[in-house]
Amino acid sequence: MTESLKTREIEALIRDVPDFPKPGILFKDITPLLENAPLFRVAIELLAAGVARHAPTALVAIESRGFIFGAPLALHMGLPLVLVRKPGKLPRRIESVAYQLEYGEDRLEVHADAVQADGRYAIVDDVLATGGTASAVSSLLHRLGGTVACHAFLIELGFLAGRERLGTAPVEALVAYT
Ligand code: AMP
Numbered sequence: 361m362t363e364s365l366k367t368r369e370i371e372a373l374i375r376d377v378p379d380f381p382k383p384g385i386l387f388k389d390i391t392p393l394l395e396n397a398p399l400f401r402v403a404i405e406l407l408a409a410g411v412a413r414h415a416p417t418a419l420v421a422i423e424s425r426g427f428i429f430g431a432p433l434a435l436h437m438g439l440p441l442v443l444v445r446k447p448g449k450l451p452r453r454i455e456s457v458a459y460q461l462e463y464g465e466d467r468l469e470v471h472a473d474a475v476q477a478d479g480r481y482a483i484v485d486d487v488l489a490t491g492g493t494a495s496a497v498s499s500l501l502h503r504l505g506g507t508v509a510c511h512a513f514l515i516e517l518g519f520l521a522g523r524e525r526l527g528t529a530p531v532e533a534l535v536a537y538t
Contacts, residue, residue, distance in 0.1 A: 366402050371535045373399055374515065388487055388515050394428065403534060404432045407512055410532035411437065414510035416482035418442055422468070422497055423449070425486035429514060433484060442474045442481070444497050455504055459496035468493070470500055477505035488513040488533060491522030498526065 361369075373393040380387040393400055411419075411433065418440040421430020427443070434441035447456070447467045454469040475481070483497050488511070498508050508529040516522070516533035523531045 363406065366399075366406065367534060370399055370403050370406075370514075374535060388517075390425070390428075390486055390514065393514075400432075403514060404429070404436055406534055407514070407532065408433055408436045410534075411482045411484075411510060411512045414482065414530055414532075415480065416509040417476075417478075417480045418482075420444055420470075420481045420483045420497065420501065422483070422485045422493060426484050429486060429512075430484040433482075433512070442470065444468050444470050444500070455500060457496045457500040457503075459492050461492075468496060468500065470504070472504065475501055475504035475506040479506045480509040481506050482509050483511045484513075485511075486514050488516045488522040488531065489520050491520075491525035494522070495525045495527075498529065 370393060373396055375389040375392055377387040377389050393403060419430050419434045420442045421427050423445045430441055447469055450469050450471055453472045455472045456467050456469040458465050458467050481501050483494055485494060488494060494511050501508055510530040510532055511526055512532045514534050516536040518536050518538045
């Protein structure tokens, strides 16, 4: 099967759910893909091939749905996995970053000693929308001295121009909606 055929099969397992979690949002539901083990595996293999081009030394997965892709990618690539979590979940000394939501702000945290000055990190999440979350994680890593090798997403919502907020870091996305 060609790569574009595989990508189309994966895309067919992403369901559009209108007006979730609130009116006007077209939610990309990835659960049908997770229920299809062969195509979930193909998605991880294709993402891994894209990420490998940027030679990361570790993966950074963003809670919650970034964990679903980050963990199998780390195992597949044989790389360390660093977790970026919601506030109050990590037990040791943390560094945190605040970022804007539509209403108010939120925070994400990482163990301060999990990021190495000579580390090259691939930041993993399920969906690139406005890019606010991924750019916050990127600045968190930079503050700790790390380098962002690339960003990796299953889905990119291209019409929201999220990659423009990610600076010069390369973006790997398996399924892009324009
Ligand atoms: P953003 O910071 O705007 O790039 O939003 C990214 C985060 O919000 C990701 O962690 C996604 O899980 C989630 N997200 C944003 N928009 C959608 C959408 N249309 N469908 C599913 N998840 C979304």
